[in-house]
Amino acid sequence: MSQQIIFFILAAITLTSAVVVVTIRNLFHAALALMVSFLGVAGIYVLLEAPFLGMAQLLVYIGAISILIIFAIMMTRRLMQTNESPFNSQAVGALVGAALALVILFVVIIRLYPMAPGDGVGQSAMAVDPAILQSSVARMGRSFVSAEAYVLPFEVASVLLLAALVGSIVIAWPRRGEEDNQ
Amino acid sequence: MIPLSWYLLLSAALFCIGLYGVLARRNAIAILMGVELMLNAVNINLVAFWRYLTPDRSVGLVWATFVLTVAAAEAAVGLALVISVYRNRDSVIAEELDTLKN
C-alpha cells in the first residue's frame, strides 16, 4: 500500500515535470524541470529495487548531462529572449500524434497485462531472495566482463564513448580563424 | 504490490510526452531534452521487466546501463552540434536549418 502511494507520488513528479519540459518557454526552466523528471525516474528505479541504476541516473543525468545542457543553453543564450512561440508549425499535429500513440500504447498494455494489484505474475514484483537483489550489482559487474555475457557490448560502449568524445571535440572546438568571420 | 502494467503505463506516458517535445519544439536543445525523456521511458521499461521477470539475471540492468551510455553520447554529440551550428548559422531553431533543402 505504502509502495503504491510512493509510486504515485514519483509518477506524478516525473510526468508533471516532463510536461513542463516540453511546454515551458524559458529553456533554463525546462532544463530544471528535466532534472526533476530525472530525479523522479531515479526514484522509480529505487522502487524497482535497482538502486544502483537510480544512483547512476543521478550521477550521469543530473551530474553530467544536465551540465552539458545548461552549458549549451548558456552558449546559445542570445536567441532565447525572443517572444516567439516555443513550438513549431506542426505542434498541433504532434500533439494529436503523441496522444494517439499514447492511447494505442495504453490499450495494448491494458490488454496484455493485468491492471489490478494482486499476487499473480505481473501483478506484483517477483518474489526473490533478498540476497539475489543485494548481489545484483556485483552480478552486473561480472557480466560486463565475462566472455559468455556482455564483454563485446561493453567494449563497444567504450568505443562509442571514445567516438562521442572525439566527435564532439571535432564538432564543437572552433577551427583556427573561424572566429574571425563571425 | 504494484502491478507491472503501472510501470509500463508510466513509461508509455513519459515516452509520448518526450515524443511530443521532439516533434513540437522549435529549439534544437529542447528537442534533445525530449529525446532524453524518451530514453528514460525506455529505461523504466527495461528495469521494470527485469524486476518482474528475470530479477536473478542481470540482462535488464546491463542493457539499461547501455541505454544510459547511448543517451550520454547522444547528448554530448547533439549539444556539440547545436553549439557548432549556432556558431556558424546564428540559430538553434531546427526549422531554420534547411541548407540541404535548396
Add this chain to the structure above:
Amino acid sequence: MLAEWQYIGIFVALSPIFPLAPVVLNRLLGPHRPNPIKQQTYECGIETVGDTWIQFKVQYYIYALVFVVFDIEAVFLFPIAAAFGQLDLFAIGAAVLFIFLLTDGLVYAWSRGVLEWV
C-alpha cells in the same frame, strides 16, 4: 533492500526542513524593507551594464564533455570493481582494455590542445 532505502527516502523527505527552518526564521526575524536600490545587482559599486547572461567559452563545454565520458566509465567500472574478487584474468583484461580505450580519448583531447586553458 527497500527497507534500507526507506531510510534514504525519509532522509530526502525530512532534510529540506533543516535548511528551511533557519531561512524562514531569518525571514521572520530580519527586517524586510526592499527598495530598488537595495535590490540592484552588486558589481563593485558601478551600475550593471548589459545583460548578465553573457556567452561563455566553448572550453567549459569541453571540460564537461570529458567529464561525461569518465562519469559513464564510473558507472561501468564501479560494479566491476565491486565484483573484483570473483573475476578471472580475462575479465580484468577486458576492464583494462575499457580504461585504455578511454585513455585514448583523453590523449586525443590533450593532443588537440582542448585541455589547454586560455
Add this chain to the structure above:
Amino acid sequence: MDILDLLKSLLSLSLGDFIRRNFGTGPGTELLIDIGGVVILSTFCLLIVIFLIWLTRKIVARMQDRIGPNRVGGRYGLLQTVADVMKLLSKEVINPAGADWVAFNAAPLLIVMAALLMWAVMPFAPGVIGVNLNIGIFYILAISSASVMIILLAGWGSNNKYALLGAFRAVAQMVSYEVPMILALLVPIILASTMSTEGIIAAQTLPFILFAPVSALIFFISSLAETGRTPFDLLEAESEIVAGFHIEYSGMKFGMFFLAEFLNTLFMSGLVVTLYLGGYRFFGLENWVSADGYPYGRLIGLIAFFAKTFLLYFIYDWVRGTLPRVRVDQILNFNWKFLVPLSLALVFFVAIVDKLIPTGTNVVVRMTIHLLLNILIAAVALELLRRRGRQNRLAMSAGGGSGGVEAVAGHGGGHDDHGHDGPQPIEDVPDVLDTPLGVREPVAVPAH
C-alpha cells in the same frame, strides 16, 4: 522500560535495539527508528558545524600568528559562531532584481540537503550508521556530483556576472576534479571488493593507506578541490570575482552555503578516514561487547573515528592556512595533465597486480607488493614531472621557446605556460562577445 537499560543503551550507542526490545519489531517501529535516526544525524551534523567554524577560525588564526575569536563566550571565544548565527538571522533577506526566483531560492536549500544526505552512509562506529547501503560509495559519488548542478543553479539564479563567472569556474573545477576522485575511489573498492562503506572498513585489517598511499593522496587533493578550499578556492576568490557564486546571497541563505562547505569538508575527512585509515577500527576494541550484552565497544569506535576525522580535518585546515591560491589554468592543467593520467595508470596497475597475487596470500605480503607498486608509480610520476619542469625552465630562460619536447604525451604546455610566447599549435581566441567586463579569466596571482 527501564531507566538503567535506557542509560546503558545510550552509552553503548544502541538506542535502536532498546526501542526494538521495548516496542517490539514491526514496520511501525522501524519507521520510528528511521525517522529518529534521520533527525539525530541531521541535528548532529548541523550542530557540529558550529563547533567546526570556531575550530577552523582558531586554527587558521594561530597559523597566521593571530589569536582568533577571543571575546564572545570566555577567553577562547567559544560562542563566537553562535553570535554569528544570531547576526545572520537578523539580517535582511534580499532578493536581487532580475533573479530567477526558483533557482535563487532552491539552491541554498538543495546544497544543504545534498551535504546532509551524504552522511547517511557514513559509519561512525560498528552498527552506528544511517544505513549500510551495498552501493554506499557510489551513492556518495552520485549525491556529490549533484551538488555541482546546485552551484550552477545558484550562479545562474543570482542574475550577477560575478556569480555566473564564479559558478562556471566552480563547475569547471569540480567537474574536472571529480574524474581523479572517481578513479582514486576505485582502488579501495578493488581492494575490498565491495562498495559498502562498512564492508570497506571490515576489509581493512591493515589500513588501506598502506596499500594505496597514492590513491589516498589523489583522493585528498581532489577532495580539496571538490569542497572548494584553498589552494583550490577559486570559485570564491574574494580578490578576483568578489565571492563567487554566492555573492548575491544574504542572511541565512548565505549561511546555508557556508554550512554546506564546512559539512562537506568534515564529510571528506570522514570519508578519507573510512576509506584509507580504517574508519572506526581501533585494535579490535570497537567490537567489545560487555557481559550483559551491551556493545560498549561502539563508544570506543566512535571516539576513534572522530579522533581520526578531526586529525584529517586539522590537515585540511593546515593546508588552508599554509598554501596560497593557484591560478585557474594551473588548477585545470594540474588535474588533466597530472592527476588524471596518474590515477588512470594507478587503477590500471592496481587491478592487474592485485589479480596476479594468488588468493590466500598473507595480507602483509599483499600490502608490501601494493606499497612497492605505489612507490614505483609515484617515483615514475615525479621523475616525469621533474623532467617536464626542467624543460619548461629551459624554455623560459631561452625566451620565447615553444615549451620544449613533451615528456609524458601529446603536446601543449606543461604545468606552466609562461614559456609559450611564440605561436601555439592551436591558438584560440576566447569564444566571447563584447561585454563590458569581459569574461576572460583574470590571471593575476592573488595577493594573499
